[in-house]
Amino acid sequence: MKMIRNLPSANSFGQTSKVSLTVNGTNVEKEVSVRMLLSDFIRHELGLTGTHVGCEHGICGACTVIIDGKSSRSCTLLAVQADGIDLRTIESVANKDGSLHPIQEAFHECHALQCGYCTPGFIMNIVSEFENNEKIDTTDEGIRELIAGNLCRCTGYANIIEAVRDAAEKLQKKR
C-alpha cells in the first residue's frame, strides 16, 4: 500500500486550520488552507494520487472516496470538513500483499477499464455498495443504477457491468 506523505504542508496558504482524521487506517494531523478541496488534500498533501479528478463539480465520480463508510465525492468537500472523519481511498483496497480485491480482480478479468482514469472512483463506489448492502441486485438494471454516479468515457460500461456482477456473485457466495 502506498505510504501516506506526512511532510509539513507546502500548500498551506492564507488562513489555515488544523484537521485530524484517519486515512486508510492511519491517523493524520495537518494544518491546511481553509480553501483547499478535499480532493487536492488527498492527492497533493497526502500524496495519495489514486483518487482522480475529472470535473471538480460533483458529476463524474472520479474523485470518489469512502468517508465514514459511505462513498462520497472528495471534490465537493473542503479539506477542513474532513476533520474527524474516517477516510478510505483506492490505495487501501488491494490486499496487504499487493494482490487484488475481488472487484479489482473482476475489473481485470472483464476488461472493465481502458485508460483507467475513472477506475478508482468506480471501485470506491462499488466497494462501498458491497459493504453496505447485504444483497446486491445483479440484474443489468440494478448494476446500471449502482454505478450511475460514475462517468467513464472509454469503456461504454458493458464490461464494468459484467465485472460488478462477477464480483458481487463471488462475494455473495462467500457470505
Next chain:
Amino acid sequence: MSTRSFGTRVKRNVDPKLLKGEGSFIDDLDLPGVLHAAFVRSPFARAKIKSVDTDYARSMDGVMAIYTCDNIGNLDMELPLLIPHDCMNDARTQRTLARDDVYHVGQAIVMVVAINRYLAEDAALMVDVDYEPMDVEVDIEKAILPDAPLVHPTHPGNIAADLTQISGDPESAFARAEHVTKIRVEVERSTAAPMETRSVAAYYDKISGVLTVWDGTQAPLTVRGGLASIFEIDEDKVRVIAPDVGGGFGQKVMFPHPDELLVPLAAMELGMPVKYIEDRRENFISSNQERKQIHHIELYATKDGDVIGLKDFFLHDTGAFIPYGIAIAQVASTSIAGPYRIPNIHVQFQAVYTPTVTITPYRGCGRPQACFAVERAMDQLAEDLGIDRFEIRRKNLISDDQFPYPREGLIFADGLPVTMDSGQYFKALDLIEEKIDVRNFPRMQEEARSQGKFLGLGLAYYVEGTGLGPYEGGHIKIHPITGKVYVNTGLSGQGQGHDTVFAQIVADQLGVNVEDVILTEGDSGAYDWGVATFASRAAVVSGNAIHKTALIVRKKTIKAAANMLEVDEDEIELRDGHAWVSNSNRSVSLAAVATATNPLRYAFNEAAKAATQFAPASRHDGPALDEGQAPGLEATDYYSPPAATWAYGVHAAIVEVDEITCETKIKKYALVHDCGNMINPTIVEGQVMGGVAQGIAGAMYEKVEFDDDGNISNANFVDFVIPYATEIPKVEMYHLETPTPLNPLGVKGVGEAGCIATAATIASGLTDALREFGNPKFRSTPITPSMIHEVLSSGSSG
C-alpha cells in the same frame, strides 16, 4: 509448440497498477517544488484587446511569473499549420497568447505561474484586460452570407477552405439517372471530453541542458519535434514523455496547444518544474472539438435502386482556426459513398471559420458525419422507390470479388488515392439481418403498437479508412539478465491496451510469455522515431513495425542458439523463454543467448562466463564481432503502409419511443464489424463498445451549445450530458475477419469503428418507429426528447 497468443483474449498487462490507483497521470507526478500555471482566457467570442494590465496580479503573494504576448520572445507567433493543403489560402492559426485580437471565448491571453494552483487562479482573476467586443455569427449557414461579420478580415465569407473532389463522370451519371433523392442533414458539434483533461508539466535541467516535458498527448514525438524547433534546441535535448493518459479520442493529438509551449518556457526561465492541469471548463472552452457539418446529399439512381451517382455539398465548421488543415472534411468527403459501388461522385465542401473553439479530429473524424449523410439518404431512396432498406443496400454494396475497389480521383487524408482493399460486405449485411431478427420484427412492432408503444428498426452501414501512414517503428531487445523482452515504439497509448497487443505479437515470434514482454511507448527518451496515435492506426502501423522487428530478433536468436547448442538453425524451436533443440530436452534460455551474443571481457555471472572472449562458446578465430554484426539480441525495423486499409461494419437497433416521456429506449443493439485479423478480441470489443457509447452520446445527448454571442452555455458536465451506464444499452457484437492484403499481420484499425454508424442507426430506427406521425425524418443529431415531443405533438420533425 507454444500456443499462439495472436487472436486470443489475453488480459491486459497494464491493469493492476491502474486498479490500485498506482497509475502515473501527469498531475500525479511528484515534482518537488512544482509551480502551477493558470490562464486568463477571453470572455468574448470576438474582440479587440485594448489593454492588458498585469501589475496588480504580479504583486500578489506566491506569483512567480506572468506571461503575455509581450514577454514570450519568439513564442509570440502564429502557431504552425500542421497539415497544409492547397485548398486553403493563408490558413489562420492561433497565436500562443492573443495579441490585439481574440477569436473565441476561451482563447488564452495571459499565463500566470504561482506556487500553487489556488494562488495562480486568484492572480489570473486579478489580471485586468480591456476588450472592445465585436459582432459575431456562430451559425455556419449564416456565417457564409455576404453581410456576416468576419472572424478573420483576411477571409471573405468566412471560407477557410473549399475543395471539390470528383470520381468517375458524375455529370453524365446525373443526366442518366431515373430518380434522384435529395436531403439535408446536420450533425452537431461535440467534444471528446476525455476523463482526464489535458495537462502538461516540464522541467529543465541546467546541468545536462535537457528539457523534460510530460505531456498528456497522443503525439509525444511530434511534440518533441515541435518543441525542439520552436525553442531552437537539438531534438536530443528535449525529452517528451506521455505517461498514463486518461483518454484522448483525438483531442490530445493536436499540437501545440498554447500551454504545451508556455509551460516548458516557464520551466526553462524559472529553473523550476512547472505544470498546468486544465480544468473541466477550460477543456470545454479551449480544447479542440469536432463534428458540426451540414450536408446536402443527392443520390442519383435507376428506378430499381442502382445508385449511379452521388453529389454532396457540405459546410464544415472549423472554429476560429484551422491548424489541423482540412483533415476532417477530407475524411468525410472521401468516405461519403460508404460501402457502395457508386462509381460517379461529386463532393465539395467549404470549411467555415466561426468565432468558436478550434476544430480538430475527435474520434470518428468526419466519418460519422459522412455516414449519417449517406445512410439517411439511402433510407430515403429506399422509401422513395418502395424498396426495403436492406435490399437497397444489397443492390449497391461492393461485392467480395470487386476488391480492391478504387475510387479514382478521391484523395484520402493521407494524401493517397482511396482504394477499399478488402471485405465481405454482403456477408456482414446478411448476418446483421439475421441477428436483429428482421423477419419477426413487423410482428413485434405491431404487438408493441397495440400496447401503445412505438418500435422502430434502425440500420446503418459504415466504412472506416484506418491505419494511415507515414510510418512507425519498433525496437526490440532481449534483456541478458532476465530474458525479458523490451519493446519500444514511438506513438503513445490512452487506454487502448497497446502494451498487451504488441506483447502478443512479439510473444508469438520469440516464444515468451506475454507478461514477459515489456512495452515502453510515448517516451522520446526510450525511442524516438515515429508519428502519433490517431486515425485508428496504432495496431496497424506500430503493430506491423513491431512484428517485422520481432522476425529479425527471432532470426538472430535462432542463429545464436544454434551456434551455442551446436545444431542447425532449422532444429531450433523458441518456446517458454528458451531455445530448444527440436524433439530433445536440450535448451538454452533466451537470457543466456542474449548474454552470449554480447562478447564480454568480464564474467559477472554464470551466463556471462560463457560469453567472455575466452569461453569456448564464443568460438571465434578473428574478432569477437564479425564485420557488420551487432552485439545482443536486438533490432529495429519500420512499417510504412502503402495506403489506408478500410475496415467496415453494419449496425442495427430496435428502438422504442415512450409516448409520455418522449424518451428513446434502445431495446436491442447489434453490430457486425470487420477489422481484419483481430490481435485480441477482448480489446477489439472494448474499443468498439467505447465507440458505440460515444456514438450514442452524439446521437441522443451531446451538443456543445453556443449562445448568439458565442458563449458555450453548457461548458460543464451538468449541462453537457455525457451518458452514464443507465443510458448505454447492451450491445451484441459479431466479428468477421477479412485480412487486409496490405500488411503482414492482415490487421485493420478499429479505434473509431463503434462511433461511426450509431447516430444514423438510431435516426433510422426512430423514423421507422414514428412513421405514422407525419413521416418524420430525423436528419439532425442529437435527437433529443424535445425533438420527439415535437414529432408526437405536431406530426413532423426536422
